[in-house]
Amino acid sequence: MSDAFTTRVLHIASGTRERVVDLTQDCEAFLREAAGDRDGLLNIFVPHATAGIAVIETGAGSDDDLLAALHTLLPADDRWQHRHGSPGHGRDHVLPAFVPPHATLPVVAGRLELGTWQSVCLVDTNKDNPRRQVRLSFLA
Structure with a gap:
């Protein structure tokens, strides 16, 4: 593999409750090793049918607001055709249509280019x- 493309898999313990897990520090640590001072793109991908990647503000209530909005859009009840697992689990399989399983972000001089409040x-x-896996890939 050339140094123009580097990838790593994170193993995330997301627990047994709905969560928004901030991965920004993990992304920055990966870029310190993979990017050096180069420009490129960071792709973040979660290879699961029931999780997604979002670029949002955290810590000021927005993460809880996102989960509340998802409850409104995708209620955890018995309306879903997909019926294995916990009650309402079918909605988890619809989640990636609203919160995609990937994001591609710019990297400038080895640093992730996020807005002031973005994570x-x-x-x-x-x-x-x-347990979740998240694949980080840097392309120079």
Whole structure:
């Protein structure tokens, strides 16, 4: 593999409750090793059918607001055709249509180019799967 493309898999314990997990520090640590001082793109991908990646503000209530909005859009009840797992689990399989399983972000001089309040987050509403993988890939 050339140094123009580098990848790493993070193993995230998201637990047994709905969560928004801030991955920004993990992304920055990866870029310190992979990017050096180069420009490029960081791709973040979660290879799960019931989780997504969001770029949002965290810590000021926005992460809880996102989960509340998802509850409004995708209620955890018995309306879903997909019926294995916890009650309402079918909604978790619809989540990636609203919160995609990937994001591609600019890297300038080895640093992630985020806005002042933006963070890279794993959005996991699936209480049945407490372990997640997130693939970080840097392309120079």
